[in-house]
Amino acid sequence: MARYQGWFALVLALAIAAGMFLVRTPLELGLDLRGGSQLTVEVMPAGEITRVGSEEMEAVKAVLDRRVNGLGVAESTLQTVGESQLVLQLPGEQDPTAAARVLGDTALLEFRAQKPDTEAEFRGLRQLRSQVEAILRLREDQIRRGETPEPLDLDQLKSTQETLGLDGQANSEEEQLRELLNKVDSDLLTMLEPAALTGKQLVTAGRQPLQNNPNSWEVTLNFDAEGAEAFADLTKSIAGTDRLLAITLDDQLISAASVGPQFKSAGISGGAATISGNFSAESARELEVKLRGGSLPLPVEIIEVRTIGPTLGAENIRRSLVAALSGLALVAVFMVVAYRLPGAVAVMALSLYALFNLAVYALIPVTLTLPGIAGFILSIGMAVDANVLIFERIKDELRRGNTLIRSIDTGFSEAFSSIVDGHLTTLISCAALFFLGTGLVKGFAATLGIGVLLSLFTALTCTRTLLRFLMGYAGLRRANNFLPARQLPSPTA
């Protein structure tokens, strides 16, 4: 009996510890329960890299990590999933658009000098570009408001297209304009020397409003020693000429500036520069975040975006709580009706099981999601199974006329092998789901697997300990607390 008191103390201590731990460490809730956005991006192979390996993933993740931190969403997480995917969770964030823009761009930043003897053409193309862009913006705004835009000057469009060597086959006028813009951009790029300096040599980026116009922002750059030298060389080569220093981001010209003749001898030294490209506060912030994060070594593609509102999340919590509690209550009633005293013990063991389960979720920690809760609720049902197996065996032994204590011991030992086999086969499938599955499947497998392990523990120790402890009281030590008297063999048999 002393042995069981020791076990009883252990179970009690574990229960108290689990309870205290749960009070201190709140459960981590998934986005489907608290609201927020989740983005999954796939890293695509490009150029010489035909397969995305773990090294590439690390590199991409490091860049995205920095960019995500730049977004400033509290408790955001970025995790690698499978071989080539990353999952970004932004709790509380309702607008995934901004995150998607920041994540999606490779942001390959390059500094290039304009090639000699292209001055006039370059200037002309840039003027054309800003004109076309203005017209396109205006028309798109009008269309969005539901107005009919004025017809384009088709003759002028035609001649511009001819000058650039376009055949103007696109369907709508907007598409023609956009095609024109793309052509101008690619023509502009051909007039630039290959990059002498890239975002790799960038140490930090910042932003500030322009002094004379607080609505317009500029982005500031700081280079490392190597970058500073390259920047000085680059500015020196074009200082005092009409040629421009171009800054491109992902092959898009975002800024071009002339360099004054005073830098002719040494270039701009000191490793600092500013980009002023008529940025709004928001676009300056996005560029800053991209630049700070550096350029992605490989392009990424957003393959999944899930956004869930906080109200809906709270509703999900409420519903699954109601389901879990009513499920537990139904099982409890069933067990007490079917098994009397041991049934009541099983209910206690089940409550301990639920408590331990939640404590383990907080300890590991397991992020609780809707399917995870379903896995937990299901594992309650399965946890009962072990108790049922044991109690059925105890009943068998009692019907055979064995004494109560002997029946209990035999019941446990007889049921042992089925319990272990049943639990182990479920664990095998949980392991397969956990290691090979993704997302939802993984979360479900984790909660079910933890449930199975704990059910093994609670059924074989808690139920037994509680039962043996109660058997210490003579008033409870009666066979008809286990079986209706009519099912017991008569003492003479």
Added chain:
Amino acid sequence: MTESSSSATAAQVRNLRWSLSSMRRRVWLISGLVVSVSLLGLLLSWLDPSIRAPLRPGLDFTGGTQIQLERRCDDSCGELKAIAVSDVIRTLELPVEEGQPLPNLGAPRVQLLDAGQSLLLRLPTLSAAQGQAVIQAVDPVAGPFLSGGQSVDTIGPSLGKQLLRSSLISLLVAFTGIAAYISFRYDRRYAFLALVALAHDVAIVCGVFAWLGVVLHLEVDSLFAVSLLTIAGYSVNDTVVVFDRIRERSKDASDLPLSLQVDQAVSATLTRTLYTSGTTLLPLLALVFFGGATLYWFAIALALGVVVGSWSSIALAPSLLTLWDRSLD
């Protein structure tokens, strides 16, 4: 503790609560019929021109955007027809994304959930801005919406294929692992029959959902894949316990014919199997009734799996074991 039992064979035969061997033909007939109907459902689904797959694949597998909106119903929710919502969406002009083709909104799927309190829209893949445009357009017809009560899921088609593949691979690995474990603990016959029972259970659940897909246009999502994997685990667990009893009987009463050993073992575990299914079903039914729309069909699939799994472990698998015995004799 069971030595005394083998001597009183005749009495024990009379005391059987469920004589499986005498009704095994009926068991096979029932299982065969249900499996055939299930397979027919899978076939019909495949032949259906709007599905062309054994199960109607949901958004998780095909890719697209799903928007769920909770309506704000202070007193009661105004009458709303799904067709009115889809008309609005059909004529909507979406904001253009640079370099992306415009999604075709010609055939939106609109569903009213929870007695018209929430609205589920299934659309082709939309960008975040386009999704917001849809919500704004629907607002005058179906709104006002509860702030914070919306969810927008956009899933690329490649993810669905990947999900399907990883689910299938993990299912196969789990099967192999379980078969290896049972072969090691019992023998190969038991492992084979456990897998037969498992295939039977999974086929029936899939079949029911295939029929639901054909008749009610119900789609299967990744939660359905999860439920299948769980049913597989549960089915084997259930069968193994019965096999454990049969093995125990075959040690204690090796002089009895196998069919009687099986009958006795099944009778002995009958209460346990029914109780366990009952206690697993109770929380699942709670999920069905209180768990909300997200978990509704998931819980139904699991509950169905539990019922079918119990049947296959107390009736189908043990009765097939006796067939094996006769063919060996």
